[in-house]
Amino acid sequence: MSAIKTLLPGSVMPEGRLVTLGVMGGGQLGRMFVQAAQEMGYYTAVLDADPASPAGLVSHFHIQTGYEDPAGLAELAARCDAITTEFENVPAPSLQSLAATRPVAPAASAVAVAQDRIAEKAHFVACAKAGGVGPAPHAALETAADLAAVGDELLPGILKTARLGYDGKGQARVKDRAELAAAWDGMGRVACVLEKMLPLKAELSVIVARGADDQVVNFPVQRNLHRDGILAVTEVFDGNVPAELAERAIATTATVARQLGYVGVLCVEYFVIDDGSEHGGLVVNEMAPRPHNSGHYTINACDVSQFELQVHAMAGLPLVQPRLHSPTVMLNLLGDLWFQDGQAIDPPWAQILALPGTHLHLYGKLEARKGRKMGHLNVTGASVEQVQATALRCAELLGMAPWR
Numbered sequence: 407m408s409a410i411k412t413l414l415p416g417s418v419m420p421e422g423r424l425v426t427l428g429v430m431g432g433g434q435l436g437r438m439f440v441q442a443a444q445e446m447g448y449y450t451a452v453l454d455a456d457p458a459s460p461a462g463l464v465s466h467f468h469i470q471t472g473y474e475d476p477a478g479l480a481e482l483a484a485r486c487d488a489i490t491t492e493f494e495n496v497p498a499p500s501l502q503s504l505a506a507t508r509p510v511a512p513a514a515s516a517v518a519v520a521q522d523r524i525a526e527k528a529h530f531v532a533c534a535k536a537g538g539v540g541p542a543p544h545a546a547l548e549t550a551a552d553l554a555a556v557g558d559e560l561l562p563g564i565l566k567t568a569r570l571g572y573d574g575k576g577q578a579r580v581k582d583r584a585e586l587a588a589a590w591d592g593m594g595r596v597a598c599v600l601e602k603m604l605p606l607k608a609e610l611s612v613i614v615a616r617g618a619d620d621q622v623v624n625f626p627v628q629r630n631l632h633r634d635g636i637l638a639v640t641e642v643f644d645g646n647v648p649a650e651l652a653e654r655a656i657a658t659t660a661t662v663a664r665q666l667g668y669v670g671v672l673c674v675e676y677f678v679i680d681d682g683s684e685h686g687g688l689v690v691n692e693m694a695p696r697p698h699n700s701g702h703y704t705i706n707a708c709d710v711s712q713f714e715l716q717v718h719a720m721a722g723l724p725l726v727q728p729r730l731h732s733p734t735v736m737l738n739l740l741g742d743l744w745f746q747d748g749q750a751i752d753p754p755w756a757q758i759l760a761l762p763g764t765h766l767h768l769y770g771k772l773e774a775r776k777g778r779k780m781g782h783l784n785v786t787g788a789s790v791e792q793v794q795a796t797a798l799r800c801a802e803l804l805g806m807a808p809w810r
């Protein structure tokens with residue numbers, strides 16, 4: 407495997423071209439990665455079959471092939487000095503083949519764990535033994551015998567497909583055994599995880615970046631609100647999460663990264679559950695082997711963003727501990743906001759941008775659809791009260807339900 411070496415920004419490689427960073431996938435995460443890399447002086451290349459992909463539109467090079475196309479992969483490797491991914495369902499064998507000639511971060515082996523909820527849960531259990539926070543009570547469901555062996559303590563529960571779930575897709579809430587059996591049949595009896603339904607008090611996430619030299623840095627703990635299984639709002643400011651919970655979540659995330667030999671930006675999601683204690687108990691939910699939607703606020707509210715740290719990690723540059731310089735609220739802008747009473751509208755950006763501390767990020771998608779991530783709005787300001795008031799006013803202007 408090709409090892410990470412330092413790729414200085416703006417350097418000219420022996421082939422006579424500018425140092426180039428590549429990304430598998432052309433979505434909004436790839437777009438913001440590419441933008442961060444370009445600001446620092448790198449050329450960028452994106453591999454995504456969609457000619458209108460958000461990242462492809464802004465990259466120096468856009469290789470328009472499928473993720474398993476040998477010619478496309480060969481071109482990506484030829485053009486780039488290091489390669490990363492922006493979505494976790496990238497075929498692990500493609501990352502593996504790229505790694506034969508180029509440094510790839512994160513590695514296929516780490517991405518493969520995040521792609522499979524059964525492997526992911528097993529990793530969390532192993533990390534919990536090393537002192538980290540453990541996952542929800544759960545069972546893997548792969549055979550009829552597994553179904554028969556499910557303990558009553560896991561019901562009511564949530565059945566989740568082991569692979570390819572996101573934004574609440576590939577999930578079913580089941581009250582009893584009959585519903586569980588029917589839901590599993592409905593999913594075609596593919597490999598699944600059944601998780602006990604937990605009484606959630608809050609949802610958190612932690613983003614770390616780990617370098618090939620084992621240095622780990624972290625962003626502050628994010629507090630997330632999901633609606634219909636999709637992230638809606640992220641709030642980050644001092645005192646938003648009890649210090650004891652925050653410390654454990656950060657330590658666990660670092661352990662999850664270290665024990666995977668992970669290089670790059672990693673996000674781990676947590677539940678705070680109502681267990682009768684003052685602050686609640688902490689449970690680890692899942693990880694994303696890449697920058698994460700709950701970290702988009704870092705672009706405007708931190709002195710280094712999650713996308714910049716992805717560049718640092720894959721280019722072998724030093725990692726610096728990020729500092730939050732402003733309280734912040736991020737609103738996810740879903741396609742729903744582009745419709746009012748069934749009519750297509752343009753959201754009132756002029757009114758929103760007239761408010762101090764609003765930072766609009768749209769991903770360049772031509773068609774708004776319900777549930778489609780079109781962009782996000784970061785709000786920053788001098789005080790928590792001011793940021794919350796502005797964010798709530800923006801939500802009102804956008805027709806988004808308030809969360810406070």
Ligand code: ATP
Nearest residue numbers: 542564571572573574575601602603604632635692
């Ligand atoms: P993502 O888009 O973050 O990858 P996902 O579709 O993979 O999401 P999860 O994060 O596992 O799915 O679940 C989506 C949401 O469903 C969670 O954010 C949480 O609100 C709720 N949820 C999931 N598991 C449980 C549980 N065991 N108990 C209670 N609520 C849960």
Ligand code: MG
Nearest residue numbers: 573675691692
């Ligand atoms: Mg999730």
